[in-house]
Amino acid sequence: MIKAVMMMNTQGKPRLAKFYNYMPVEKQQELIRGVFSVLCSRPENVSNFLEIDSLFGPDSRLVYKHYATLYFVLVFDGSENELAMLDLIQVPVETLDKCFSNVCELDIVFNYSKMHAVLDEIVFGGQVLETSSAEVMKAVEEISKLEAASNSISLVPKSVSGWRGR
């Protein structure tokens, strides 16, 4: 199962962290720092996989992807497929692509609850639930509609811009 989803910037500031098993706050911080210190020591053009038993206990792997100023990190156990997890990172990214135009790092913080809504549609209780970004969009839009109704703030037109990693 998937143990954690993390997003952090290249300075190591956490932008989003979600652990699928409860972790005390201090432990979360420790893990985020640990993951970041491993990630920033990785050279360019190497594999996106890491075995990370030392942080998350036996049989823990990590897949990460580097987007501009952001690291997107998935931590999971041996029952998942590394390559597939790498593609799973693509799903929220594609979805965000559709949600925001010209997404930048701070959008993730400003739209914190939306980010979580997107993630919750994709990964549910540590299992992959949905991999089609169109479906995720549909679900998130329904929630957004309610928001729009209650906030009377119009939805941002979902123009698709090429926000892709590097």
Add this chain to the structure above:
Amino acid sequence: MGSQGGFGQSKEFLDLVKSIGEARSKAEEDRIVLSEIDILKRKLLEPDVPKRKMKEYIIRLVYIEMLGPDASFGYIHAVKMTHDDNLLLKRTGYLAVTLFLNEDHDLIILIVNTIQKDLRSDNYLVVCAALNAICRLINEETIPAVLPQVVELLNHQKEAVRKKAIMALHRFHRKSPSSVSHLISNFRKRLCDNDPGVMGATLCPLFDLISEDVTSYKDLVSSFVSILKQVTERRLPKSYDYHQMPAPFIQIKLLKIMALLGSGDKNASEIMSMVLGDLFRKCDSSTNIGNAILYECIRCISCILPNPKLLEAAADAISKFLKSDSHNLKYMGIDGLGRLIKISPDIAEQHQLAVIDCLEDPDDTLKRKTFELLYKMTKSSNVEVIVDRMIDYMISINDNHYKTEIASRCVELAEQFAPSNQWFIQTMNKVFEHAGDLVNIKVAHNLMRLIAEGFGEDDDDADSKLRLSAVESYLQLISEPKLPSLFLQVISWVLGEYGTADGKYSASYISGKLCDVADAYSSDETVKGYAVSALMKIYAFEIASGRKVDVLPECQSLIEELLASHSTDLQQRAYELQALLALDSRAVETIIPLDASCEDIEVDKELSFLNGYIQQAIESGAQPYISERERSGMFETTDYHPQDHHEVPSHTLRFEAYELPKPSVPPQASTELVPVPEPSYYSESHQPISTSLVSERESSEIKLRLDGVKQKWGRPSYQPTTSASSTTQQAANGTTSHSDGGVGSSSSKPRSSYEPKKPEIDPEKQRLAASLFGGSSSSRTDKKSSGGQKPAKGTVNKPATVPKENPTPVQPPPDLLDLGEPMATTVSTMDPFKELEGLMDSSSQDGGSNDVMGLYSDAAPVTTTTSVDSLLSELSDSSKGNSRTYQSQTSKGPNTKEALEKDALVRQMGVNPTSQNPTLFKDLLG
């Protein structure tokens, strides 16, 4: 900042995020965060906070907590927010509590009621939010409170709800399997859901369930295969495609499930092979997700029973991965290779270069994966290269976690495959030097034992050369700063035992070095203890050889310092040393004899010196003692030495077990087949026989006999080995081993019992490897033969062995061969005696030999019909084979040791390996 649309935030929040983002230092960031906490604390306490404002505060709290500080003061507000009717606020509340609280938190009780209500809501978005919260917030106690509603939701009209309900149920199952055990059938039912998404979701819990218990889901094999088939044939709606690949995550899950179901199941494997073949053909290896599926296929194929065509396809896919430029694919390729190599060992050879490339790659992940592969590929021919590489890498990394792992692998490989003892010691030195604090203490003890016992070379010359080289290498290393404590213990011990052994180094030189160690590591009491004991030995050897001992001034001061030590252990050692220095040479020689560390310490567990007294007591009418085992009527294994038997006139201790088998002795068995206990004792004490050999020979003996016989003859003929081990030096050894820290005492065998048999080993072993197993397949057999560590293999192969040895019409059906592990079949065609050996090992390990008896009772008709001639030829065959296997087994020092340890263990447990009188075969074979 083009878009803050959607979930709108206030300007304050925006400023907060911005200022944190622009913070130059951690301190500045902390200050900002702390002031934000103050603000929030104040604001949350204000009366009548508008709901929208509250929502924002909660979001800010979540954000703050993600940055580190504790935000527990606001938890209650998040909980309150879940009660709100507004969906948006409710969702925010749920989000915050799932991030804040653990399932055992006190506030959960306030949420359960809300969750129950929300699960019944008409708005499916509310239901989804509640299901989402359930996954994180419900613990074993609260599961029953929501379970009925969740089960109801399995039939919800919205597929999104059904999916999430299944996942929630799955989560319950993970948390507390017993609470939902009666609902497991629901997963099966939902597998047939007409929405593919729901079906895909059920695969997750099913995967878990199947990995717990494969057998109850065998009936689903064909369903899974047909689902996979439909998916690959693009029968699913287009919306399930991901990068033009139909439902890849469902495919991957299915392949994982199939790997579980197909392993060791011929039928299932056959059903699967078709669709697997299709997948290889259809998979698009140009996309990432396509490769993910290909890799999953390789994994699946390595788990199910091997099919040559599929193996070929998998090998092709692997070579594609390895040739790719992408590190990710190379990683997967190496991983796949490691899996496939277990089935077809030859596959690695064609990828040698690619593997070497990966080993030199700057990518750490890839490197580690490659080391893992090499570890699986190691055999005696390549062990030097591989272990050297591993050690180099081990030295280069700082990650203690991985360092420990790789160090223990190095030790394991070195112990298993060491080509020479010199190399072994050097390798161990390196491991100790660089990772000494991380390895298991047993490794150190093994090394000491190895140096002490020698390696079984016939000439003591080789042993002493080796010890000298060890001493020399240690003297070189000893002045290095900061050696690990464990390594220093080994060094001190070896220097004490052998530092002055061949006169190259003077006693004062060695003792000076030892004093340096004790000084330099004065905080480490264990090292100090070892050093003092070593000093004691050095001086003892000096005194014993009649030389005058000059205690160096620094040693003198060390001793004096330790006499007043706080550690009683060190104090005692110092006093002992002081006392020893005052003794004359004869006394010292008896206390600490030269090179006696591995002599046996005779502990007379039988208390035989009391026999006279017992006899008297019995004569005067006392009741004889009945051992506990006899009282419980179990197989009696307490051995009395034959001579003791004469001294004890009554049958007190052996009545039951020795009488029983008598009737089963076949009268037609010629007398020379049946060894009498006493001759066996004498012959064996003169003619040392390794226990492994003995048990091997026994194997051919078993074939001749029916039940019971083995048990009867096994014990008495075995125990002489024990009695032979008593040496004159017993008393002296007590002190030696005391100062050795228990190393000496753990060696259970006198050297005389296995030394003489070593010389013919090396050429023999090589010939064996070359003639029996070309290429990489030898590695596995080597592993297998070493000390019989894998008895299971032998048992698995039993069906294969029997027909080989008995050229009689009774042939087992051919598919019996397929029953064993996949790899075993290839081996069995090569050398049946390997199997035999494994088989014997297992029997001696079980102690009870039931398996063997079971096996041979099957084979019994065969045996009885065999003519005497064929029996004889079989015997000679098997004894030849046995000697071969035995040689390969004892080829390495550590392995012999393992065998001996095992033997000792078996003896301790009171179960004697059934051994046989070696003269029996002499008689038979002339």
